[in-house]
Each structure stands twice: as structure tokens, then as C-alpha cells.
Amino acid sequence: TPANTDFHFLHFPLKTFIYYTEALELNPSNAIYYSNRSLAYLRTECYGYALGDATRALELDKNYIKGYYRRATSNMALGKFKAALKDYETVVRVRPNDKDAKMKYQECNKIVKQKAFERAIASDELKRSVVDSLDIENMTIEDDYAGPKLEDGKVTLKFMKDLMAWFKDQKKLHRKCAYQMLVQVKEVLSKLPSLVEISLKETEEITICGDTHGQYYDLLNIFELNGLPSITNPYLFNGDFVDRGSFSVEVILTLFGFKLLYPEHFHLLRGNHETDNMNQMYGFEGEVKAKYTAQMFQLFSEVFQWLPLAQCINSKVLVMHGGLFSEDGVTLEDIRKIDRNRQPPDSGKTMCVLLQDGRSVSKRGVSCQFGPDVTERFLEQNKLQYIVRSHEVKAEGYEVTHSGKCITVFSAPNYCDQMGNKGAYIHLRGSDLKPEFHQFTAVVSAVTFIHDLYLHSVIFSGRPIYRRYLAFIYRQYTHTYI
Numbered sequence: 001t002p003a004n005t006d007f008h009f010l011h012f013p014l015k016t017f018i019y020y021t022e023a024l025e026l027n028p029s030n031a032i033y034y035s036n037r038s039l040a041y042l043r044t045e046c047y048g049y050a051l052g053d054a055t056r057a058l059e060l061d062k063n064y065i066k067g068y069y070r071r072a073t074s075n076m077a078l079g080k081f082k083a084a085l086k087d088y089e090t091v092v093r094v095r096p097n098d099k100d101a102k103m104k105y106q107e108c109n110k111i112v113k114q115k116a117f118e119r120a121i122a123s124d125e126l127k128r129s130v131v132d133s134l135d136i137e138n139m140t141i142e143d144d145y146a147g148p149k150l151e152d153g154k155v156t157l158k159f160m161k162d163l164m165a166w167f168k169d170q171k172k173l174h175r176k177c178a179y180q181m182l183v184q185v186k187e188v189l190s191k192l193p194s195l196v197e198i199s200l201k202e203t204e205e206i207t208i209c210g211d212t213h214g215q216y217y218d219l220l221n222i223f224e225l226n227g228l229p230s231i232t233n234p235y236l237f238n239g240d241f242v243d244r245g246s247f248s249v250e251v252i253l254t255l256f257g258f259k260l261l262y263p264e265h266f267h268l269l270r271g272n273h274e275t276d277n278m279n280q281m282y283g284f285e286g287e288v289k290a291k292y293t294a295q296m297f298q299l300f301s302e303v304f305q306w307l308p309l310a311q312c313i314n315s316k317v318l319v320m321h322g323g324l325f326s327e328d329g330v331t332l333e334d335i336r337k338i339d340r341n342r343q344p345p346d347s348g349k350t351m352c353v354l355l356q357d358g359r360s361v362s363k364r365g366v367s368c369q370f371g372p373d374v375t376e377r378f379l380e381q382n383k384l385q386y387i388v389r390s391h392e393v394k395a396e397g398y399e400v401t402h403s404g405k406c407i408t409v410f411s412a413p414n415y416c417d418q419m420g421n422k423g424a425y426i427h428l429r430g431s432d433l434k435p436e437f438h439q440f441t442a443v444v445s446a447v448t449f450i451h452d453l454y455l456h457s458v459i460f461s462g463r464p465i466y467r468r469y470l471a472f473i474y475r476q477y478t479h480t481y482i
Contacts, residue, residue, distance in 0.1 A: 016040045031061040038070040042077065043416060044393055050074040065094050069101060072108070079277045081112045111280075130299040131183055139176040147171060150180055155260040163257060164223075167216060167250040175292055178253060182299050185256040188263055189306035195335045196267060196311045200430030206234045208319060208426040210390035210398075210409035211271065214245025214283070217443045218413055218423060219254065225440055226425065229258045229266045236311060238390040238409065239271020239321035243282035244416055249291050252300070270307035271321040271390065276343055305341045312384075317433055319388045323406075324378050332382050372402035379405060385433060388426065397424025397439045407435060414442035 020037035024030065038053035054070035061067065072087035088105035095101055141149065148162035163173065200206060207226055212219050227233045241255055242248035258266045272278060279285040279301070288297040310320035312332065324330075375387065386405040393415050399408045413423035427436040 029060055031057040031064045031067060034060070035064065035066050035070050038067075038074065042070070042073060044419065045077070047074050047077045051078065065091055069104075072104070076104075076108060077281055081108055081115065084108050085112055130295060130302060131186070133295075134179060134183070134299075136176060136179050136183065139179070141174050141176055145174050147174060148177070149174070150177055153180060155181065155184075155257050157261065160228075160254075160257050160261060164220060164254060167247070167254065168220065172291055173253060175296070178292065178296065179299070181253060181256050181260065182296070182303055184260055186299075186303045186306060188259060189268075189303065189308070190341075192306075192308050193336055194309045194338045194340045195332060196269075196308045197315070198267070198311065199314055200428070200433075202429075202431040204234075204430045206236055206313065206428050208236045208238060208388055208409060208428065209411040210238050210424070211240035211273075211412050211415075212237065212245075212251055213240055213273070213412045213415065214242055214248030214251050214287075215412045215442075216245070216247035216250040216254070218411070218440075219251055221440060221443045222411065222423075222425060226438070229262055231262060231265050234262070234265040234267070236267040236319060237269070238319055238388070239269050239307075240273040240390065241268075241271070242284040243273040243278055245412070246283070246287065248284045248287055256303075267311055268307055269311060269319065269321055270304065270309055270340070272344070274304035274307055276301055305343070307340075309338060309340055310335050313428060314430065314433060315383070316385045317388060317428065318382070318384050318386075321389065322391050323389045324374055324387070328374070328377055329381070330378065372405070375402045375406050388435075393419055393421050394424075395421050397422040398426070398437050400435075409437075413440060 017037060017040055020033055020040065023033050024037070027033065034053045034057035038050045038057065041047070041050035041053060051071060051074035054067050054074055057064055057067035058071065068087040068090045072084040072091065075081070075084035075087070085105070085108045088101065088108050091098065091101040092105045147166045148159050150156075150159060166173065198206075209222060223229070229235045235258070237255060241252045245251070255266075255268060259268055273282065273284070276285075279297070284300075285297050288294075288300060310318060312318050318332075378384075379386065386407060388407045388409060390409055390411075392399075392408055392410065393412075394408055394410050397410055397413065400406075401408070407426070409424055409426050410421070411423045411425055413421060415421055422439045422441055424437055424439045427438065428434075429436075
């Protein structure tokens with residue numbers, strides 16, 4: 001009953017998985033339970049587990065149409081578009097009047113045709129950059145625009161403070177300024193190695209943050225709690241800046257702004273959501289097109305490809321978004337040699353860095369998981385003390401595993417407005433590199449949530465949210481949050 005209650009109201013706290021697992025232990029032949037748990041896994045990006053549950057539901061009942069829908073959605077998230085299309089075809093054939101299924105089928109069919117076209121015209125010629133087609137100098141800032149502007153084309157501290165206040169009021173940065181920032185940050189990032197190495201003096205400290213996923217007000221809360229980035233207050237954000245939340249543009253432009261302001265003291269690493277497939281599936285592409293243009297999304301895509309993959313602190317702590325590798329013997333030198341300026345492949349070192357969750361099949365459905373034995377061997381070979389990763393929701397905002405040698409940090413509290421998790425960030429001091437954890441809770445307002453709900457209805461479903469559900473959610477948020 002608790003699991004079904006969560007499912008009925010589309011609310012998926014971490015305990016929902018436990019409820020359905022317990023139910024399946026009592027009734028292991030119930031296809032509906034597997035299908036519902038599959039959706040719960042989808043909501044937290046555990047695509048491999050979601051695919052497994054949807055497949056099991058169909059093994060139990062081959063006529064269970066929702067099972068085909070869940071399996072198609074799982075395969076879509078994994079980039080297995082042909083497999084997804086086959087299941088969507090089944091759903092549409094059985095339910096020809098299902099508008100949502102028809103829309104998903106059309107979307108998937110479009111992607112399959114697009115991929116085929118791209119393969120057909122692929123060549124060894126270098127792809128022309130969006131930057132080459134821009135004429136930023138002749139872009140006009142209208143007289144009625146009252147927002148922040150770069151000073152002589154440069155990011156300043158005043159600009160960043162004005163920008164954050166402007167975004168906080170849910171106003172849009174002028175496209176000329178956004179283009180200027182993207183072109184400049186691409187130049188900065190392209191000069192960095194795939195493995196960035198920094199040194200902290202004994203008295204110095206750095207803050208490491210995990211996933212932020214377009215939760216702009218929670219990003220502001222981090223800066224409120226921990227201070228704005230500066231030369232004396234450096235930060236490292238460990239990927240997954242965008243998607244899911246409705247303020248991904250605001251989050252990423254703020255982070256890029258600080259990277260331009262403090263290039264040596266503000267660090268950004270690439271996550272699996274800084275990729276085209278994920279942006280197409282989980283909102284960032286749609287958000288950029290809604291707020292700006294398709295051309296700007298293409299430029300974001302180019303910039304994301306230049307984000308470094310990992311960072312080593314004092315030659316002792318390795319930070320990367322996903323985790324370790326599907327094979328032993330990988331060295332820091334191997335990471336340095338990764339050609340990152342591309343979309344990640346389905347396997348290999350780049351995929352592991354972005355997506356790794358032991359050496360068993362990953363709940364993500366791609367890459368594989370790594371256990372404490374893998375961590376121990378990797379650390380010993382590379383003379384490291386421990387690794388810091390992100391990529392996974394943690395109830396407390398962080399988790400310490402593998403006898404303290406593998407730390408996960410996640411900085412998007414109440415992920416997707418439904419997980420109920422805390423967020424966290426880590427302080428590391430140069431003197432001992434001992435991690436100090438700081439937790440925080442979500443900052444949500446009714447205005448913010450309604451904006452989020454509206455954008456999701458437009459970007460993801462293409463149709464209005466049902467009024468009854470909207471009214472229920474609105475009551476929950478206005479009664480619960482200030």
C-alpha cells in the first residue's frame with residue numbers, strides 16, 4: 001500500500017523501491033509490481049534496473065501493455081532507440097488512441113531516422129563549429145533590456161552578482177551575453193587536459209559539489225551557506241549540471257560565469273548529462289530551445305565536449321563523475337590521454353568516468369559497477385588515498401563506502417522534487433585531505449515549483465498536466481514550503 005500510494009501520486013522517495021521489493025518477495029509473479037518498480041527506477045535514472053524489471057513484467061504477462069511502454073522508455077534512456085521503437089510500435093498498435101504513446105513513438109522514430117541520416121552523411125572532415133557562424137559583435141542589445149551585461153566583453157564579480165539576482169527573479173540573460181560567455185568558456189576549457197591536477201597548500205581548502213541538475217535555487221543556497229566562489233574559496237563541481245530541473249540554463253551559465261571569473265580556482269568536470277542523448281531525453285535541449293535557440297544548444301553541446309573528465313588533488317584524491325573502470329590496470333596517464341572532445345561511446349574509459357556505478361551489470365544499464373577490490377587495486381597502483389564521485393542520489397546527500405576509499409556526493413536535494421534526499425558538499429583541506437561533509441535541504445517555493453511543473457509539461461509531455469494532479473501538488477508545496 002505505501003508503494004502504491006507513492007506511485008499513485010507520482011511521488012518516488014527512495015523507500016518506494018524497498019516497498020515494491022518487499023511486495024515482490026511476497027508475490028514474485030505480479031507483473032504490475034515489476035512495472036511500477038521499473039517506473040520508480042526510471043525516475044532516479046537507474047535505467048538498467050528499470051529495463052530488467054520491465055522485461056520481467058513482460059515475461060510474466062506478455063499482454064501487459066505498460067510493460068512494453070516501460071521497456072521502451074528504459075531503452076530510450078539508454079540510447080537503444082531501435083529496441084525502444086519496436087516496443088512503442090506494440091503499444092501504439094494495441095492502443096491507437098493513446099496520445100502519449102503516439103507522441104513517444106513519433107519522437108523515437110524521428111531519432112532513429114536522424115541517427116541513420118547522420119551515419120549516411122558522416123565523413124572524416126572536421127565538423128564546423130557554431131562559433132564560425134556567429135556574428136556576436138553585431139548582435140544588438142535592445143534599449144529596454146535592463147539586465148546584466150558583460151563589462152568590455154568580460155565577466156566581472158559585479159556582473160556575476162547581478163546575473164544571479166537576475167536569474168533569481170526568473171529573468172533571461174540577453175542572448176548576446178550568453179553567446180559571449182559560451183564562446184569564451186569554450187576557449188578556456190579547450191586548453192585544459194582531460195585530467196586536471198591541482199595542489200592545495202596546507203592552509204587552503206576546496207569545496208566539492210556533486211550533481212546540481214538544474215536546481216538553481218539550491219545552487220544559490222550552496223553559495224549562501226558556503227560563500228561565493230573566489231580565489232580564497234575555490235570550488236569543484238563534479239558534473240551533471242543540467243537536465244531534470246527547469247533552471248538548467250541558469251545553473252550552467254552561472255557556473256560558466258564563475259569559471260571565466262576564476263579559471264584557476266573554479267573547476268568543472270563533465271557528467272553523463274553533459275551529453276546530447278541525455279539532454280535530448282531529460283530536458284536541457286528543450287529548455288535551451290524554449291529560452292533561446294537550437295543554435296545555442298548546439299554551442300552548449302560543443303562546450304560540454306571540452307569539459308575535463310577528472311581532477312586530481314595533491315596527487316592523492318581523484319574526483320570524477322561516475323567512477324572507476326571496467327578493466328584493471330588503468331592509470332592516471334591513461335585518463336590524461338583520453339580524447340574527450342566527442343560524445344561518449346557506449347563503452348570504454350570515457351563512459352566509465354561519466355557513468356560508472358563493481359564489476360557486475362550496472363543499474364544504469366551501461367558501463368558496470370565497481371566494488372571495493374577494484375577501488376583498492378586502482379588506488380594502490382596510482383598511489384592515491386581515495387576517490388570522490390557523484391552520479392547517484394544519496395538519502396543523506398553523501399555516502400562513504402569501500403572502507404572510506406570511495407565517497408559519493410550529491411548536491412541536488414529533493415531530487416526531481418520527489419526524492420526527499422538531502423544535498424551535500426565536501427570540504428577538503430590541504431593539510432590532511434580529510435573530507436568534511438556539509439548537508440543541506442531543498443529550497444523550494446510555490447512559484448518556483450509551478451514554473452518547474454509548467455516547463456516539464458511543455459518540454460517532456462507536450463500536453464498540459466492534469467488539473468487534479470496539479471491542484472494536489474500545489475497544495476502539497478504551498479503547505480510544506482515557504
